[in-house]
Amino acid sequence: xxxxxxxxxxxxxxxxxxxxxxxxxxxxxxxxxxxxxxxxxxxxxxxxxxxxxxxxxxxxxxxxxxxxxxxxxxxxxxxxxxxxxxxxxxxxxxxxxxxxxxxxxxxxxxxxxxxxxxxxxxxxxxxxxxxxxxxxxxxxxxxxxxxxxxxxxxxxxxxxxxxxxxxxxxxxxxxxxxxxxxxxxxxxxxxxxxxxxxxxxxxxxxxxxxxxxxxxxxxxxxxxxxxxxxxxxxxx
Numbered sequence: 219x220x221x222x223x224x225x226x227x228x229x230x231x232x233x234x235x236x237x238x239x240x241x242x243x244x245x246x247x248x249x250x251x252x253x254x255x256x257x258x259x260x261x262x263x264x265x266x267x268x269x270x271x272x273x274x275x276x277x278x279x280x281x282x283x284x285x286x287x288x289x290x291x292x293x294x295x296x297x298x299x300x301x302x303x304x305x306x307x308x309x310x311x312x313x314x315x316x317x318x319x320x321x322x323x324x325x326x327x328x329x330x331x332x333x334x335x336x337x338x339x340x341x342x343x344x345x346x347x348x349x350x351x352x353x354x355x356x357x358x359x360x361x362x363x364x365x366x367x368x369x370x371x372x373x374x375x376x377x378x379x380x381x382x383x384x385x386x387x388x389x390x391x392x393x394x395x396x397x398x399x400x401x402x403x404x405x406x407x408x409x410x411x412x413x414x415x416x417x418x419x420x421x422x423x424x425x426x427x428x429x430x431x432x433x434x435x436x437x438x439x440x441x442x443x444x445x446x447x448x449x450x451x452x453x454x
Contacts (some may be wrong), residue, residue: 235372235403256333257307265293269414276370298400302328304428306375308396311332315398318349322372322400337348337362347374351385358389370403377407377414387398397427404431 223231252258258394264278266271270287278286279386285291294300300429310332317325329336338449339357354365367386367438371377378386390397407414418427 226269233441235406237406239375249289260384261293262276265291269293283416283419283424297400297430298324298328300430301325301400302331304398304430305329305332305334308364308398308428310363311362314359314361316354316357317363318366318371320347320370320373321366321368325366334363335361339365341374342369347371348378348382349386351382351389355389355393358393358395362393362395364398365390366400366450367400368400368403370407370414372403375403377412380413380415381417383417384420387417387423387426390417390448391422395426399427399429401429402432421449 220231220234223229223381255261263363267287270291270293273291273293274285274287277283292300294305301392305328309332313334314337315334316339317329317336318341320341325337337357337359339349339353341349342353343380348371349367365386367378369383370376389395397417401416404416405416416427416429418424420430
């Protein structure tokens, strides 16, 4: 579909999720200047300290949550690497993970890669395709280890209401689950009247939640996509 759409003049392609404009010139110029000045070498595996600090400051402004750049943030080569790392860190073979249905197709393949099992959580049209706490609880099995949460949703665009998100958080805590929160599309919420919250901002949810975001998704990808994975400090 992506290739077919590319040959149709003025076609609006829904094959990929990205803004319909090119990367802003100041970002291209900054990347060029960094390369000219030698910033082209390997970085630490978890990302540079400066980038991790900047990300923590951004998240504090957005959600009021204080993250520690030394312990809570990993910079990855794209959001899918962050998602995969989250899964291999939380799931063992034959564990179950709850996945929204309909949902992003790549979730299912990544679960297979870690030899875990997908348990669909149905998203109903009558609820605006928003995940409901009752449906999450009904899907939990004895082997359920984690819930994959995606708000705003890919592909529906649905945003879970704050009250329902709080109810889902209570289900997670009651069953002691991990939440892998795919928040990549939060940058695409343009209506200031819409409250799009992270489940990590709910009471006592920070240590249950791994957040996956894309640092450059908001401004169109260039050179490389940088993913961010918020993790809990082991032993804390």
